[in-house]
Amino acid sequence: MTTAKRKLDHIRICLDRGVEGGWQPFEDVALVHRALPEIDAAEIDSRCRFLGKELAFPFMITGMTGGHPETKEINVNLALAAQEVGVAMGVGSQRAALENSEVEETFSAVRDAAPTIPIIGNIGAVQLVREGPEVIDRLAEMIEADAVAVHLNFLQESVQPEGETEARGAMAAIRAASDGRVPIIAKETGAGICREDALALLEAGVEVIDVAGMGGTSWSGVEAYRAEERGDGESAVMGRLFWSWGVPTPVSVVECASAGAEVISSGGVRSGIDVAKSIALGARLGGAALPFLRPATEGSSEVVGALRAYERAFRTAMFLTASRDLSALESAPFIVVGRTREILEERGFDSKKLSIYREMSR
Ligand code: FNR
Numbered sequence: 001m002t003t004a005k006r007k008l009d010h011i012r013i014c015l016d017r018g019v020e021g022g023w024q025p026f027e028d029v030a031l032v033h034r035a036l037p038e039i040d041a042a043e044i045d046s047r048c049r050f051l052g053k054e055l056a057f058p059f060m061i062t063g064m065t066g067g068h069p070e071t072k073e074i075n076v077n078l079a080l081a082a083q084e085v086g087v088a089m090g091v092g093s094q095r096a097a098l099e100n101s102e103v104e105e106t107f108s109a110v111r112d113a114a115p116t117i118p119i120i121g122n123i124g125a126v127q128l129v130r131e132g133p134e135v136i137d138r139l140a141e142m143i144e145a146d147a148v149a150v151h152l153n154f155l156q157e158s159v160q161p162e163g164e165t166e167a168r169g170a171m172a173a174i175r176a177a178s179d180g181r182v183p184i185i186a187k188e189t190g191a192g193i194c195r196e197d198a199l200a201l202l203e204a205g206v207e208v209i210d211v212a213g214m215g216g217t218s219w220s221g222v223e224a225y226r227a228e229e230r231g232d233g234e235s236a237v238m239g240r241l242f243w244s245w246g247v248p249t250p251v252s253v254v255e256c257a258s259a260g261a262e263v264i265s266s267g268g269v270r271s272g273i274d275v276a277k278s279i280a281l282g283a284r285l286g287g288a289a290l291p292f293l294r295p296a297t298e299g300s301s302e303v304v305g306a307l308r309a310y311e312r313a314f315r316t317a318m319f320l321t322a323s324r325d326l327s328a329l330e331s332a333p334f335i336v337v338g339r340t341r342e343i344l345e346e347r348g349f350d351s352k353k354l355s356i357y358r359e360m361s362r
Helices: 005-016 069-085 095-099 101-113 123-132 135-143 156-158 170-177 195-203 219-229 234-242 249-259 272-281 290-298 300-320 326-330 339-344 354-360
Strands: 029-031 049-050 053-055 059-061 088-090 119-124 147-153 184-188 208-210 262-267 285-288 334-336
Touching: 005 053, 005 069, 005 095, 005 219, 005 290, 005 354, 029 272, 053 170, 059 069, 059 300, 069 088, 069 101, 069 290, 095 101, 095 123, 095 135, 101 119, 119 123, 119 135, 123 135, 123 147, 123 170, 135 147, 147 170, 156 272, 170 184, 170 195, 195 249, 195 354, 219 234, 249 272, 249 339, 262 272, 272 285, 272 300, 272 326, 272 334, 285 290, 300 326, 300 354
Parallel strands: 059 088, 059 285, 088 119, 119 147, 147 184, 184 208, 208 262, 262 285
Antiparallel strands: 029 334, 049 053
């Protein structure tokens, strides 16, 4: 099966089937409500800088697509909306354009539609090993990218028979690529990144990590549906078994931020409140993919509507935590309960020290 055809299958399944599920770890995190914020909502400044450019609020649409003629419109709608609202955007894996230069324009159209926002390129770690570090510059030039994400999706690869599970050498390839013209973002795709891997990535020269943790789109789940469709019962069982495998997103944010990475919090970030929780947990940016897929099949104004809903909820969460700007939100007190708290504690983090203690010790 061609890369481009597989990508269309992924989009169809993500649109038509329930690909989330499991549990939602952001429900275990709550920002402490302030009844007397003592600021006016209108004076809240939610702007930030990312990759040297200003964003209206700390958010990005993470990489989904490109590579098949039918995906160009989705990318253009996402790009027009991201440009209008002032957020960053990633493209999907550019592998298909390396295999067939005719589909390059399904990616380059993004930069034409969004001239001034941060655009992030995308390639899988296994392809990076095969192509060599020079490929990063080529991918960046294709879309005038501000950074290129190297995606780590070994869970998804493991549950499909044609999966590429040659993980050896990926870290060396990332290290070699991190000396290039544009920054590398290490990115999972729904199973999260732990502190051990974050420390190794930082040591290899990566500064930005998109955790893409467990709690949102399950790529193991997507592959389970694909396996069912082609009558491959064994792979379908595998896909369902590993549906909720991985590091829950809020945990992954704490793990990677504690290692010193600049963190993008994604994987189940389903509202501006989840973005605000992410910033308080230590992330620089929140990000999401799936919630923008259906609007992008409809039109750019539908994507703008979805982004504005995130922005409004984010600014409201800032107001209700008395956070006039992002540095105030970064130190806003929060609580962590339930399974997420247990995981953090088992991993050696004191969730109390993460919240009020932190404020008292300032
Ligand atoms: C993705 N994602 C993805 N990631 C990546 O690095 N390269 C890619 O080509 C794709 N393709 C892709 C297609 C579609 C249809 C979706 C929904 C997602 C993964 C995405 O960027 C993100 O990491 C995960 O989906 C988790 O975030 P959400 O969807 O839970 O917000």
